[in-house]
Every structure is written in structure tokens, then in C-alpha cells.
Amino acid sequence: MKIATWNVNSLKVRLPQVIAWLQENPTDALCLQELKQETDKFPLEAFTELGYHCAWTGQKTYNGVAIISKAEPADIILNNPHYPDLQQRLVSVTLPSPVGDVRIICAYCPNGSALDSDKYTYKLEWFDALHKYLEEQLQQYPNLAILGDYNVAPEDRDAHDKYSGDILVSPPERAAFQRLLDLGLSDSFRLFEQEEKMFSWWDYRMMGFRRNAGLRIDHILLSPALKEYCTACIIDKEPRRNEQPSDHTPVVATLTF
DNA sequence: ATGGCCACGTAACGTGGA
Numbered sequence: 001m002k003i004a005t006w007n008v009n010s011l012k013v014r015l016p017q018v019i020a021w022l023q024e025n026p027t028d029a030l031c032l033q034e035l036k037q038e039t040d041k042f043p044l045e046a047f048t049e050l051g052y053h054c055a056w057t058g059q060k061t062y063n064g065v066a067i068i069s070k071a072e073p074a075d076i077i078l079n080n081p082h083y084p085d086l087q088q089r090l091v092s093v094t095l096p097s098p099v100g101d102v103r104i105i106c107a108y109c110p111n112g113s114a115l116d117s118d119k120y121t122y123k124l125e126w127f128d129a130l131h132k133y134l135e136e137q138l139q140q141y142p143n144l145a146i147l148g149d150y151n152v153a154p155e156d157r158d159a160h161d162k163y164s165g166d167i168l169v170s171p172p173e174r175a176a177f178q179r180l181l182d183l184g185l186s187d188s189f190r191l192f193e194q195e196e197k198m199f200s201w202w203d204y205r206m207m208g209f210r211r212n213a214g215l216r217i218d219h220i221l222l223s224p225a226l227k228e229y230c231t232a233c234i235i236d237k238e239p240r241r242n243e244q245p246s247d248h249t250p251v252v253a254t255l256t257f
Numbered sequence: 258a259t260g261g262c263c264a265c266g267t268a269a270c271g272t273g274g275a
Contacts (some may be wrong), residue, residue: 009274010264036265061265062273064259111275147270150275168275201275212260215275222259247263247275 001097001229001255003104005147005218006239007033007201007248011064012105017242021250022050025236026128027093028070030250031106031147032056035064039088042066053200057088065106065148071095074106083129092132092137098257102226103141105134107148112167120167123151127176134183144223147247151217152177154187157196158216168215170194185221188233188253200235201248208247209240220253231256 008014011032022030035042038060046066047054056066057078065088067073073093080090089108094101107130107135137142152173153159159169167173181187189198197238199214208214222230232254240249 013264035265080273111273113273113275149275173270203275206260206262208262 001028001102001257002252003029003031003145003147003220003255004250004252005033005106005149005220006250007108007218009034009036009246009248011035011043011066012037012041013052013244014246015046016241017245019046019050022052022068025250025252027068027252028069028241029104029109030068031104032066032068033064033106033108033149036061037064055091055093059086059088059089062087063108065091065108067091067093067104067106069093069095069104072257075185080133083126085126090124094141097143098256099229101141103137103144105137105144105146107150109144109148109150109152110171111151114167115170124172124176127179131179131183132177134180134185138183138188138223142223142225145220145226145253147220147251149218150177153215153217154178154219158199160197160199160213160215168217180221184224186224186227188220188222188227188230189216189232189235189251191227192233198235200251202240202251204247209216218248218251220251222253226255229255229257
């Protein structure tokens with residue numbers, strides 16, 4: 001089973017790239033963030049033609065998340081029942097697997113903007129609410145994976161030099177991320193030996209990708225039960241080389257049952 | 258040369274992203 005996450009920064013613009021990527025990389029569950037389109041504008045047919053099912057929620061201009069899956073999703077939950085939020089950032093589904101149900105959660109965590117911003121406060125609150133939701137979901141679903149754009153680089157090695165103490169790497173943000181790990185979740189990327197300076201996002205400006213001036217902020221977290229089946233986690237930098245790329249690139253985990 | 262962005266909505270910039 002392959003599961004993946006990709007912040008596409010506008011599904012309207014990136015749809016051909018997502019379709020091409022899926023054709024090259026058959027994936028059991030692909031979590032997309034930043035659809036930037038209303039729920040009823042979602043290009044369902046493009047995915048159904050490829051044999052995929054979809055669960056999604058969108059809004060105009062901002063946010064929006066989707067889970068594209070080979071199997072039909074069950075028990076779909078949109079947003080966080082513990083956190084009334086107009087911003088569409090969370091979708092959860094259950095998929096079948098050889099070892100039973102697997103809960104897949106797709107998250108687009110807030111950016112936070114700046115340390116003195118109201119958006120930063122919102123970000124930390126949002127993480128607290130996510131923690132509560134995950135705690136509950138983990139009790140219900142031992143096989144759980146939460147994939148998405150966390151907008152947190154967990155450690156110094158996950159950030160290019162120029163980032164220190166600022167937004168995306170500040171201690172409170174890292175603590176919020178760590179509290180998720182403290183639920184028993186594992187950062188699948190760190191289960192394996194990896195090259196140094198591996199990032200999942202690069203600024204469009206200042207030749208960020210060329211200089212590899214990036215951040216690792218897109219993660220796949222696995223519950224203790226699911227972690228046992230994880231045999232690989234890679235960052236696929238190829239789509240970042242596309243014409244008109246997203247500033248994020250996919251992260252892919254392999255589960256071998 | 259040490260910097261040069263991108264997408265959206267509404268109509269030439271302002272906002273947000275990270």
C-alpha cells in the first residue's frame with residue numbers, strides 16, 4: 001500500500017500534474033492540500049476516469065483538502081468535530097487493507113504568517129484541537145496515518161540555514177508537532193536513513209529549489225500499529241522540476257502487509 | 258550579480274502562502 005501527501009497550491013492549475021503523477025505513481029491514498037477551489041468545482045471526473053474515489057472539502061480561494069483513493073472511502077469526516085472552523089483543512093476516511101481498516105487523515109495545518117500574528121495564535125489553537133481529535137481517532141482506529149502539510153519543520157536538520165526561530169520553526173510550533181508525536185505517532189521519514197538536506201517545500205523566490213533552500217514541512221505520521229508495516233518513506237522531488245510546479249513536492253510512504 | 262515568486266479575485270493591485 002502506497003500513501004502520499006502533496007500540497008498542490010491550486011488544484012485547478014496543478015490538475016494535469018496530479019493526474020500525470022498518479023499515472024506514474026499508482027497510489028492507494030493520495031492526500032492533497034490547498035485545492036483553492038469550492039467544493040462543487042472539484043474535478044471528480046478526472047479522478048474517477050483513472051479509477052479513483054475521492055473525499056474532499058473545499059472553499060473559495062483558500063485551503064481545501066482531498067483524499068484520492070483506489071478503494072471506496074468509508075466513514076468520511078470533514079473538518080474537526082472539536083473545532084468549528086470555516087477554513088477547510090481536514091478530511092478523514094477509512095480504507096480497507098489486508099490487516100483491516102486503515103484510517104487516513106489529510107491535514108492542511110495553518111501557516112501562521114508571523115510570530116506576532118493572529119494567524120499564529122490560530123495555528124497553535126488548531127494544533128491543540130487536532131491533538132484532541134487524533135487522540136480520539138487513535139482509540140477508534142489502531143491503524144492510522146495522518147498525512148499533510150504541517151507547516152512545521154520539526155528539527156534544525158529539516159530547515160535550510162536561513163530559518164532559525166522564525167515562523168515554521170519556532171519552539172511553540174515545534175512543541176505542538178512534538179505533542180502529536182507524543183500520542184505515539186512516528187514521523188515515517190525518520191524511520192529510515194535519509195540524505196541530508198531533504199526538504200518538501202522550496203520558496204518560489206530567490207531560486208529556492210536551485211539552491212535547495214527549503215524546508216521539510218510535509219509529513220506522514222503513523223500510529224504504532226501501522227508503523228510496523230512501513231518499509232519506505234521518500235520525498236519525490238521530480239514534480240518540483242515540472243513547468244509551473246507547486247512549491248511543495250510529494251512525500252510517499254510504502255506499507256507492506 | 259548573493260537577488261529575480263505564484264495564485265486568487267476583481268479588474269491593477271492587495272492578500273496569503275511559507
